[in-house]
Amino acid sequence: MTKITIIGAGSFFTKGLVIDILNITDIEGGVIALVDIDERRLEIVHQLVEKLIEISGKNWSVISSSDRRKVLADSTFVINQIEVNGLETVRNEFEIPLKYGVNQCIGDTLGPGGLFKTLRTLPTWISIVKDIEELSPNATILNYTNPMSAVTLATTKITNIPVVGLCHSIQNSSRQLAEYAGIPYEEMKWRAGGINHMSWFLELSHKGKDLYPVLLENMKDPTILAKDPVRLDAMKYLGAFVSESSGHFSEYIPYYRKRQDLIDFHCNDGYNGATGFYANNWPTWRQENENLIMNLLSGDIEIEFESSNEYAAVIIEGILKNTPKVIHGNVLNKGLISNLPQDGIVEVACMVDANGIQPTHFGKLPEHLAALCKSNMSFFELAVSAVLERDKEMAMHALMVDPLTASVCSLSEIKAMFEELYEKERHLISELV
Numbered sequence: 001m002t003k004i005t006i007i008g009a010g011s012f013f014t015k016g017l018v019i020d021i022l023n024i025t026d027i028e029g030g031v032i033a034l035v036d037i038d039e040r041r042l043e044i045v046h047q048l049v050e051k052l053i054e055i056s057g058k059n060w061s062v063i064s065s066s067d068r069r070k071v072l073a074d075s076t077f078v079i080n081q082i083e084v085n086g087l088e089t090v091r092n093e094f095e096i097p098l099k100y101g102v103n104q105c106i107g108d109t110l111g112p113g114g115l116f117k118t119l120r121t122l123p124t125w126i127s128i129v130k131d132i133e134e135l136s137p138n139a140t141i142l143n144y145t146n147p148m149s150a151v152t153l154a155t156t157k158i159t160n161i162p163v164v165g166l167c168h169s170i171q172n173s174s175r176q177l178a179e180y181a182g183i184p185y186e187e188m189k190w191r192a193g194g195i196n197h198m199s200w201f202l203e204l205s206h207k208g209k210d211l212y213p214v215l216l217e218n219m220k221d222p223t224i225l226a227k228d229p230v231r232l233d234a235m236k237y238l239g240a241f242v243s244e245s246s247g248h249f250s251e252y253i254p255y256y257r258k259r260q261d262l263i264d265f266h267c268n269d270g271y272n273g274a275t276g277f278y279a280n281n282w283p284t285w286r287q288e289n290e291n292l293i294m295n296l297l298s299g300d301i302e303i304e305f306e307s308s309n310e311y312a313a314v315i316i317e318g319i320l321k322n323t324p325k326v327i328h329g330n331v332l333n334k335g336l337i338s339n340l341p342q343d344g345i346v347e348v349a350c351m352v353d354a355n356g357i358q359p360t361h362f363g364k365l366p367e368h369l370a371a372l373c374k375s376n377m378s379f380f381e382l383a384v385s386a387v388l389e390r391d392k393e394m395a396m397h398a399l400m401v402d403p404l405t406a407s408v409c410s411l412s413e414i415k416a417m418f419e420e421l422y423e424k425e426r427h428l429i430s431e432l433v
Helices: 013-022 039-056 092-099 111-135 148-158 169-181 212-218 229-238 246-250 260-266 277-298 312-321 367-388 392-401 403-408 411-428
Strands: 003-007 029-035 059-065 077-080 140-143 163-165 188-195 198-206 325-332 345-353 356-359
Touching: 003 013, 013 029, 013 039, 013 312, 029 039, 039 059, 039 277, 077 111, 077 312, 092 111, 092 277, 092 411, 111 148, 111 367, 111 392, 111 403, 111 411, 140 148, 140 312, 148 163, 148 325, 148 345, 148 367, 163 345, 169 188, 169 198, 169 212, 188 367, 198 212, 198 367, 212 229, 229 246, 229 260, 229 367, 312 325, 312 345, 325 356, 367 392, 367 403, 392 403, 392 411, 403 411
Parallel strands: 003 029, 003 077, 029 059, 077 140, 140 163
Antiparallel strands: 163 325, 188 198, 188 345, 325 345, 345 356
């Protein structure tokens, strides 16, 4: 029997992922197990999944518990989408760094926000992985939790259970590129690789014609440039388009957020680089998600049963039906990208069938693009090792090599910022020595 356990089921992702699963043809049933420590959110998402199953007419059942050990056993797949103390910390992790000149838009992957999210998240996730090893040793872990690379890297260091980190940046960005180039998406040929949130579209063509000259010409139109200001500007100088939104990407490199004049010139609203975008909106988004679920349950909003472009159900279908599929997944490098650290996490095309998730060889990135990826990978390695080795100084060193922080602060300022954040949040993280 197929059993899919979703940890952190109160997340925004659950509705779409469950619809995707229910839309898989020729898989008529199984068990969907929901876990969330917030009892109210768990209850309403349980009701929603029941309703989705009823609409599908398939023979799935749903169980749920705030105690994961009660429902985790014998899972075929475990989907991780946890958020650890995010509501309590989101303002600290934006406002304290801002005092030191570190201006974040999202702050959940790199930078001060990404570091402390790693320190908060990994101890909880490590304990979950231990339960998966005990209760579902044959499962495949599908990780959606950010920091994607850090959580996936930590998982590979503590277990042999197969794990892949999943994101939607490749799917979304490739479609955006077709739009910017003014061509049908289905006719565009492309090849991308790198790390999560920093995969590079090295090949981009339409009917044998290189699309980069087209994009460079089209971005001269201010309306197109305004749609993606940082990524299109970076493409102009670096020679390749990157996979994550302008706001996220502006935090991962040292060029766009180190001075207010640069932020004003290159960044605009929302995911295009707005200062404090997550800190100012994330608590509201949580409430809006609850409101949406309640409206779907009451019938005030109609449930649309369209599949998304997320990869979880694609993997589930490929493995269960032995139907070859291709995804872009975050996996241990092991020679996939030759000029990136071999023990780090890279994002490459992967084939999926009954044999599981099988990454494909990518080759070599242009060295300047590899260098930008390496700086991020060093941050992840230090942050993850700091948790596993309970080493506070190593965590601080992660912040010292962070590209944005290093572009703004001296080493003494970084230490002061780190200590201030650490004192604010030490009750929420496993204390580092």
